Amino acid sequence: MNGLSFAAAHPGHTPLTDGLPGPWTAIAVAIALTLYPLVINALGEPFYLNLGARVLVFALAASALNLALGYGGMISLGHAAFFGVGGYAVAVMGQQGWLAAWMSFPVAIVLAAGTACLIGLVSLRTRGVYFIMITLAFAQVFFYLAISLPQFGGDDGLPLRVRSLLPGLSLADPMAMYYFVLFVAGLAFVLLYRLVASRFGRALVAIRENERRMAAIGYPVYRLKLMAFTLSGGLCGLAGALLANVNNGVTPHMLTWHQSGLLIVMVILGGSGYFWGGLGGAAIFLLLEEVLSERTEHWNLFLGLLLLFIVLAAPNGVMSLRGRLRRRAQAAKEGAPAA
Amino acid sequence: MSHADTPPHVVLETHGLTKRFGGLVATDDCALEVHSGEIHALIGPNGAGKTTLLAQLSGELLPDRGRILFEGRDITRLPVHGRVAAGIARSFQITSLFNRLTVRENLALSVQARTGHSFDFLGTVEDESDLETGALEAAERVGLLDVLDQTVGTLSHGRQRQLELGVALACHPRLLLLDEPMAGTDPEESERMGTLILSLRGRHTVILVEHDMDAVFRLADRISVLVAGRLIATGTVDDIRRHPEVIAAYLGDDEESEGRAHPLPGHTGIGA
Numbered sequence: 001m002n003g004l005s006f007a008a009a010h011p012g013h014t015p016l017t018d019g020l021p022g023p024w025t026a027i028a029v030a031i032a033l034t035l036y037p038l039v040i041n042a043l044g045e046p047f048y049l050n051l052g053a054r055v056l057v058f059a060l061a062a063s064a065l066n067l068a069l070g071y072g073g074m075i076s077l078g079h080a081a082f083f084g085v086g087g088y089a090v091a092v093m094g095q096q097g098w099l100a101a102w103m104s105f106p107v108a109i110v111l112a113a114g115t116a117c118l119i120g121l122v123s124l125r126t127r128g129v130y131f132i133m134i135t136l137a138f139a140q141v142f143f144y145l146a147i148s149l150p151q152f153g154g155d156d157g158l159p160l161r162v163r164s165l166l167p168g169l170s171l172a173d174p175m176a177m178y179y180f181v182l183f184v185a186g187l188a189f190v191l192l193y194r195l196v197a198s199r200f201g202r203a204l205v206a207i208r209e210n211e212r213r214m215a216a217i218g219y220p221v222y223r224l225k226l227m228a229f230t231l232s233g234g235l236c237g238l239a240g241a242l243l244a245n246v247n248n249g250v251t252p253h254m255l256t257w258h259q260s261g262l263l264i265v266m267v268i269l270g271g272s273g274y275f276w277g278g279l280g281g282a283a284i285f286l287l288l289e290e291v292l293s294e295r296t297e298h299w300n301l302f303l304g305l306l307l308l309f310i311v312l313a314a315p316n317g318v319m320s321l322r323g324r325l326r327r328r329a330q331a332a333k334e335g336a337p338a339a
Numbered sequence: 340m341s342h343a344d345t346p347p348h349v350v351l352e353t354h355g356l357t358k359r360f361g362g363l364v365a366t367d368d369c370a371l372e373v374h375s376g377e378i379h380a381l382i383g384p385n386g387a388g389k390t391t392l393l394a395q396l397s398g399e400l401l402p403d404r405g406r407i408l409f410e411g412r413d414i415t416r417l418p419v420h421g422r423v424a425a426g427i428a429r430s431f432q433i434t435s436l437f438n439r440l441t442v443r444e445n446l447a448l449s450v451q452a453r454t455g456h457s458f459d460f461l462g463t464v465e466d467e468s469d470l471e472t473g474a475l476e477a478a479e480r481v482g483l484l485d486v487l488d489q490t491v492g493t494l495s496h497g498r499q500r501q502l503e504l505g506v507a508l509a510c511h512p513r514l515l516l517l518d519e520p521m522a523g524t525d526p527e528e529s530e531r532m533g534t535l536i537l538s539l540r541g542r543h544t545v546i547l548v549e550h551d552m553d554a555v556f557r558l559a560d561r562i563s564v565l566v567a568g569r570l571i572a573t574g575t576v577d578d579i580r581r582h583p584e585v586i587a588a589y590l591g592d593d594e595e596s597e598g599r600a601h602p603l604p605g606h607t608g609i610g611a
Contacts, residue, residue: 014440014490203457206448209437216397216431217510218423218452227458 013323015205019071019196021275026193029276030186037178049174050246053181055286057242060185062266063192063278064235069264070273071196072228073208077260078119078135081142082112082233084255086240088146091158091250101164105184105241112237113230115142120229124222136257143255157251160244171245181242188235195231196275204228205273236263269310271317280318284310347374350544351396351514356405358391358568365391366402367568373514378536378545380555383565384588389548390432392565393516396546397429398422409514423452428512430503432519432548438492442483442502445491446474449509477509481535497528504535514544521551533558556580564588 033056040048061083068074089108098104123134146152153159163171171177195201203224207214215221244250253259262285270281288306292299314321351373358366365388373379381389394400396407398419407415414422437445450473451457478484481501486494491502500520507515520536521529529551536558539545549555555562556576563573566588572579579585 014444016440016444199451199457202448203451206437206440209439210435213431213435213437213506214448214452215399215419216423216429216435217449217506218420218428219457220418220420224457 013326015209015273016202018323019201019205019273019275021193025276029279033182033186037175041175046174049178051286051290053174053178053246054243055283056178056181056185057239057246058263058266058282058286059279060188060242061236061239061278062263062270062282063189063275064232064239065263066267066270066272066274066278067192067195067204067235068229068232069267070271070277071201071208072204072225072232073211074124074225074229075132075264076123076135076229076232077132077257077264078123078137078139079233079236079263080255080257080259081119081139082116082236083240083243083259083263084142084146084250084252085115086112086237087244087250087254088152088158088240089237090164090241090244091160092152094160094162094164094244095158099162099165101166104164105238108237108241109234112240113234116233116236117226117230120226120233124225124229136260139255139257139260143252143257146252146255153250155252157249157253159249161248163245163248164241177246181246184238184242188238192235193275200224200227208273265307268317269307271314271319274317274319277317277319284318347377349373350375350410351546352408353396354406354408356392356395356402356407358388358395358400358402364568366395369405369565369568369570371563371570372573373544373546374561375544376541377560378540378547378558380547380549380559380562381565382549382552382555382562386567387565388568389565390518391568393429393518393546393548397427397516420452423510423512426511426513427516428507428510428514429516430507430518430520432522434496434499434503436491436499436502436506439490441488441490442478442494442505443474443487445502445506446477446509447471449477449506450474453510473509477505480508480538481505482531495528497524497531500524500528500532501535504532508543512543514546515539517545517547517549519549520547521549521554529554 036052037049040046040052061079064082065076065079068076068079086108089111090104093099093104093107119135119138123131123138126134147155163177166180169176169180171180196204203214203219207219207221207224211221240254243254266281266285267277268281269284270279271277285307288303289299292302296302310318349372351371353369353371356366356369356371357364367388369392371392381392383389391400395402398414398417398421402415405415406413409422409425409427412425414425417425437448440448447467447470450470454469454473474487475484478487481504483498483501483505486498491499494502500522504517504520507517517536521532524532533554536545536547540560547555547559559576561573561575562579564571564579564582564585571584571588572582574582
């Protein structure tokens with residue numbers, strides 16, 4: 001593995017290594033996600049193909065947020081803006097007849113990253129609650145822009161009558177759609193892995209740990225954070241472009257602050273600062289929502305209770321449980337009581 | 340320490356440096372001159388503006404007026420990280436380390452900042468020997484080789500103070516700004532820190548802010564005295580000990596209670 005060989009050269013786990021996945025987990029995740037449609041088909045439940053694609057899209061969006069929030073310590077309540085910009089880019093281009101994915105997807109990514117860079121330029125000068133409020137305020141601007149401009153479909157949003165075009169593959173087929181999302185998200189996860197395992201990623205985590213010290217030993221903290229925020233926004237835009245396809249269109253709901261909050265909930269649920277935190281959180285949230293809403297109309301209540309239970313049982317997210325079990329096992333081995 | 344016949348080489352100088360906080364003048368028209376390779380202590384009663392002056396030298400605070408020259412280059416507007424690249428590093432009065440990381444990782448982060456590639460997103464980090472070498476070198480200098488893989492939070496206070504210095508040293512600075520390196524240490528730890536600081540003489544230029552007057556008079560080559568933001572005297576240890584204004588500032592302040600004003604060693608019979 002090309003991981004943090006420096007930190008991994010010695011035993012023990014610190015925040016610099018906690019956020020790096022092992023190769024076996026990655027392989028297991030890849031195999032499970034590749035086989036998922038085959039299992040679903042064998043069970044005769046094709047509807048779950050679409051659910052699987054949505055989980056992957058939100059996993060990507062939440063993982064993009066995790067780069068800024070979990071690794072970089074930037075609690076953004078405005079990632080719906082980047083998500084929405086990506087989605088609207090594909091939908092608006094689709095309406096103008098620009099359907100080729102190789103055109104609309106890069107445009108979606110660049111627009112979302114550009115938006116993130118501009119918002120970051122201003123908001124990264126603030127800290128803490130101010131940062132949360134400023135990112136929220138910026139995202140609200142995009143929401144009101146979307147509902148007030150008729151070109152963007154106003155309150156109704158924009159339908160995507162024909163899904164993005166790919167050479168040799170029709171996304172109208174749910175199976176093809178799923179594998180396309182898996183392919184794109186997979187590429188994005190490889191990129192994210194390279195980011196967090198690089199010297200850049202290590203600097204980012206260290207900024208989260210102690211920003212003042214990082215400046216004092218010579219890191220251009222603001223520029224590093226801005227870069228992470230921009231990359232995070234770009235990847236969130238890519239997720240938005242995928243969602244526009246999966247949902248056959250976009251609605252202003254993509255841009256609401258609920259959406260930003262939902263992404264934060266997914267990150268925290270899965271494990272902020274853990275590589276698979278975004279995927280874990282998105283999967284748990286969307287699957288619970290699906291299962292519960294089929295059974296009761298008060299599903300929101302039960303969903304809330306279950307989320308509360310999960311957060312109480314795993315305060316640092318589901319992905320942190322492994323480290324906790326490992327530490328407990330180690331403590332038991334050393335004969336000390338588990339912490 | 341400097342030879343009388345060769346004029347000393349000035350590494351850092353400030354001209355008319357001024358910083359106000361509302362009505363309070365924290366730094367008042369300061370002209371500081373620090374010579375190459377010396378340990379230059381900055382002393383003064385509490386609230387004299389030592390920390391504020393240090394923050395302007397390190398770049399955390401911008402002065403309202405005046406200039407800072409480092410090795411002849413105007414660095415007044417240079418941000419903190421730019422000054423580290425130029426060769427200035429600092430330690431903090433209140434230990435500020437990566438508490439959840441190991442000693443090795445703390446030191447390696449300083450080395451990474453200096454060797455660059457922090458914007459190298461996709462570069463695999465297979466060859467980390469530069470970080471390893473730099474971290475070991477710094478750990479050896481501050482005597483922390485035996486706790487390399489220990490988490491900082493588990494170290495004693497004295498050892499954390501040593502690491503605080505080591506992290507700054509790992510930046511390979513030519514000028515070191517030490518903000519009360521002995522703060523909160525017991526006599527034994529303080530002794531060890533003193534030896535460490537003495538070992539820097541000649542290899543680095545050091546600006547030392549310290550409350551422990553015994554230590555200051557033992558370690559410093561030259562001393563500058565700040566009172567109410569003004570630099571009232573600069574000179575050798577003996578000069579300062581005899582300086583009437585300094586004596587007045589330290590001993591004439593009746594409202595200053597214990598721990599605030601510091602008696603000058605040699606004058607009160609303590610130390611030196």
